[in-house]
Amino acid sequence: GVPGTATYYALIMTVYTWVAKGAWFALGYPYDFIVTPVWLPSAMLLDLVYWATKKN
Template sequence: TLSQSLMLAVGAAYYLTFTGVPGTATYYALIMTVYTWIAKGAWFSLGYPYSFIVVPVWIPSAILMDLAYWATKRNKHMLIL
């Protein structure tokens, strides 16, 4: 679908920007796709209409979840910050 293709592109570009390792871009895009499902579900549960969710306003939410994950992967206390 268009959404998955978008997340593949966003995930790959995002990963390459921050790591410079192209071999894991597809794996990273899969992670971002899962985060996207979570972010969309969160937006939908908050009562936003579906048309609002189709527009990729949830991408920052997915990226924030990812940053929180990687920040806490090494140091669990970072979640407090």
């Protein structure tokens, strides 16, 4: 893989969490918002794994 990939992923997840929390608060705690975006980090992880494997 790529050196610092875990750090890079952690940064993405931190940013994603803050953005998601901000939007959730702004929208008034919608229940759907908790369920729907769960696939986004999974897609990011898959993309990151693919990217890391391709670079190797």
